[in-house]
Amino acid sequence: MITRMSSLFLRTLREDPADAEVPSHKLLVRAGYVRRVAPGGYSWLPLGLRVLRNIERIVREEMDAIGAQEIQFPALLPKEPYEATNRWTEYGPNLFRLKDRKGADYLLGPTHEELFALTVKGEYASYKDYPVTLYQIQTKYRDEARPRAGILRGREFLMKDSYSFDLTDEGLAESYAAHRRAYVAIFDRLGMEYVIVSATSGAMGGSASEEFLAVAPTGEDTFVRSTGSDYAANVEAVVTPAPAESDPAARPEARVVHTPSTPTIDSLVEFLDGLGERTFTAADTLKNVLVKTRAPGEKDWTLLAIGLPGDREVDLKRLEAALEPAEVSLLDDADFARNAFLVKGYIGPGALQANGVRYLTDPRVVRGTAWVTGADKADHHVVDLTVGRDFTPDGVVDVAEVREGDPSPDGEGVLVAARGIEIGHIFQLGRKYADAFALDALGPDSKPIRITMGSYGIGVSRLVAAIAEQSHDDRGLVWPRNVAPFDVHVVVAGKDETLLAGGEKLAGELSAAGLDVVLDDRKASPGVKFADAELIGVPTILVVGRGLANGVVEVKDRRTGDRVEVPVDDAVRHLLDVVRG
Amino acid sequence: MITRMSSLFLRTLREDPADAEVPSHKLLVRAGYVRRVAPGGYSWLPLGLRVLRNIERIVREEMDAIGAQEIQFPALLPKEPYEATNRWTEYGPNLFRLKDRKGADYLLGPTHEELFALTVKGEYASYKDYPVTLYQIQTKYRDEARPRAGILRGREFLMKDSYSFDLTDEGLAESYAAHRRAYVAIFDRLGMEYVIVSATSGAMGGSASEEFLAVAPTGEDTFVRSTGSDYAANVEAVVTPAPAESDPAARPEARVVHTPSTPTIDSLVEFLDGLGERTFTAADTLKNVLVKTRAPGEKDWTLLAIGLPGDREVDLKRLEAALEPAEVSLLDDADFARNAFLVKGYIGPGALQANGVRYLTDPRVVRGTAWVTGADKADHHVVDLTVGRDFTPDGVVDVAEVREGDPSPDGEGVLVAARGIEIGHIFQLGRKYADAFALDALGPDSKPIRITMGSYGIGVSRLVAAIAEQSHDDRGLVWPRNVAPFDVHVVVAGKDETLLAGGEKLAGELSAAGLDVVLDDRKASPGVKFADAELIGVPTILVVGRGLANGVVEVKDRRTGDRVEVPVDDAVRHLLDVVRG
Structure with missing residues (x-):
């Protein structure tokens, strides 16, 4: 596919938006990835939607790989299931509530534990049906008190939520471990720097729980990590080592x-x-x-x-x-x-x-x-x-402040503070929802077995911003290869018709070789085009400029700034190597 | 990909759901494609989601092919743009309205004319930017008075809506014609029987407008068609031929x-x-x-x-x-x-x-x-x-009832009545929304040019039901090849381990050849498996049964019921021919 900048629905901005504080928000708006529609409500322009879909695809592949099955629920949900678990009330003002034309109460789903539990109850009856893991990639709603940082904390956002259903605690532990592996695979493929921290349970109620935090100084979550090991934890979950007793x-x-x-x-x-x-x-x-x-x-x-x-x-x-x-x-x-x-x-x-x-x-x-x-x-x-x-x-009671320099609970090194963005959460929910809805399987002895659940979430739209927080410089975005909106950004550096023809030819060959190409075929100056290419952040930039007369083009690495001259005839092969690594 | 029935999240039902009147609703529920969550609110189970995604992919490909660019808006929208066009009021009880925690008014978007117009106004300024066509495939909400027929008329549904922005009426006519071609391509690829009828404009306000109706006796829309030509129209749009004047x-x-x-x-x-x-x-x-x-x-x-x-x-x-x-x-x-x-x-x-x-x-x-x-x-x-x-x-004034047997307005044949399901609508909106938001382009003479818009919709989730209405028999669904949840349904017809091994092997080979396979590896009887295969409606069924001992398997066409015996060694090639046609 070739996308032409001359017709791409895109306008880059020279100025940071007035309401933006964090780099991802500034850059995603300036580079034309998202636009604000309402507080905490953003539209995805073509570039943003491409990145979002790339992330979504990776999440889907890894969920499918652990045998999770994709389904999809409505976002507009009746009150009753959420009353049964008391979340209709517990969510307080964070829940968007509304009435239909008949006066019946509805909500916009913040998470879907209730619906998944009821659906499994509706379809499955026998112990032979279990275990099962279901997921959806679906729009969620939370009426945040302070929507902030663009798509980092919005009120409408895309989330992957999955739920495991097991007959036993051991089964739940296995489902939990499978999700943990899938999340590691996802965040690794997304090229992120992240930590897995022990978490407290929050409003969900339950036991084992870990959060995946993208390391970022602008993150809302603080955590501590050890200087001497992989240990990382939310401050709420840090266990202070007790000294030895004495007489x-x-x-x-x-x-x-x-x-x-x-x-x-x-x-x-x-x-x-x-x-x-x-x-x-x-x-x-x-x-x-x-x-x-x-x-x-x-x-x-x-x-x-x-x-x-x-x-x-x-x-x-x-x-x-x-x-x-x-x-x-x-x-x-x-x-x-x-x-x-x-x-x-x-x-x-x-x-x-x-x-x-x-x-x-x-x-x-x-x-x-x-x-x-x-x-x-x-x-x-x-x-x-x-x-x-x-x-x-x-x-x-272990509630004293945790300080940098405190010994790490695992005995290796000392703790230092860091900040992160929550990008994933895995959670052994236990039987809370199964109890609420009497979700049982009929056992081999014809006795009911109460199902135990896990709940697992990834903030898919938030990841676009989290990746941008980790991957930018003062000139713009720098996308990891797997999520970039395009494989190669071809800049025609000059208004000469031969250059444009050369750029078109190369873009066509790259596209024919299976790469996703954006071609800057605009009449703008090379300076404007280079600035836009840096801002947009495609990892590889192909410059078709004056060298073309001598049979060479330039390939630039967006992250390192390294440039190499490549013979035109070798450009496609060279770029395929670069892109496919 | 191989999907195993033994672990697929699916339970087929022998009985029609009590609230279902039309075949698509009955069969999509019985075959485990969708489940009701609320009035007019359905969840998509794995089979349904596969069909929905196949349709979505075809729609996306054809929209991309006419140069439309995909973006995505929130569903939760602020009141103000809809007040500017008076639709906040005009929509009446069909609009879901709600307030956020601060008491600000929001709505769940029924269509997005306002947001698209405002977005184009925000990004584009010069006549050189135009024309542009944008689309989204996004969840829409309408508080229907009588949600009915399952996903045929829901309150939350998936829609492709696109909007063209042109400088001139001729440009709009071209954009309209491009959409008409794209819609023809989409509905042809979906294997549908449909008519294109002249439509009146409804609540949108504007001029040229056509509807795509899937012919189905259960359709809500009536239309007339000629016995002697391709003429078809909504009764509202039929033009009664005037007889000759006399002295x-x-x-x-x-x-x-x-x-x-x-x-x-x-x-x-x-x-x-x-x-x-x-x-x-x-x-x-x-x-x-x-x-x-x-x-x-x-x-x-x-x-x-x-x-x-x-x-x-x-x-x-x-x-x-x-x-x-x-x-x-x-x-x-x-x-x-x-x-x-x-x-x-x-x-x-x-x-x-x-x-x-x-x-x-x-x-x-x-x-x-x-x-x-x-x-x-x-x-x-x-x-x-x-x-x-x-x-x-x-x-x-042309408002008399139209009757079967009336002459066709084009002079060929007479009119007969028929019923259809609205699956698409294309509409020359004109300048209504551009006027509301002063959407102008700066012309070459530095004078503003008021933009003219087209609006084009396809009911993506509704199409799942519309196709099912056209494509079923008394035993179940019969999916057209392009939208079927799988390419081949492999039935292991017997509990013998050799049969299961044979089925696994063939499924593996078909999958390796690039086909999407569902393998019925359950311990159920052949009768149960055949009934489920007919109900689910994958177009090609491969039966691995007693013939396997003699080196043959049976390939059955779901629609015609035709069966052929094929040597095991030739099965993959044969099925590739059948599937790729």
């Missing part, structure tokens, strides 16, 4: 110290250091943070205390993930007023446990460690309060 | 006859015949029908009288089409009371024209024809009232 009796006796005007860790450490007895750091202090929690369906809040080293803050995302599905909130003054035993700035384990407040501590607070902490009395702290001797926490 | 002076003088108790045509004809003077038929009488009309934006209704031969009724669809965009309504008693000159049952041209009522007549009421009609006085008619002598109508 509490070996510690000096605990004693209360008068520490006037030391309500903060810094002031406390400064005061204690000033005593000249020994050196204290913030990490020697035990900070007790009070929150209140409420389980789903409960009316009243319950106090919860968290003890952690004084040099750490509580990470609210980690806290929320750890306490899910309970809600968590900070205390207000009324809460302190109601609980007079809470001496602000001087709270210690003693008063907490004496007053029945559940007290959880950081994994570093192990048996035998000694701490400086509040003495439950204004201007007083207790020193050498030792775990397993002077107090015993009610349990462990 | 009004040659007619007997008009006279008023006392015709007691003859308010109906039948009673009048019977009475006149009873006079014994000469023979009268209903076709000799001129019936005057009163309606009231109201132009858009007007408050008051205006009377309109229509004179037509007494043996014809007014066809309300033809009337509405003829008076569009004015509204039309029948008179009620209050209207008659207000206009005392209307003597019910005895209305004649005299009183109508004397009282300023616009009086339009059927094309058959030409100069020199003489009629029996009302004398504007109870129980009286006038005989031999002659056009051009005794009265002259204010104009012609």
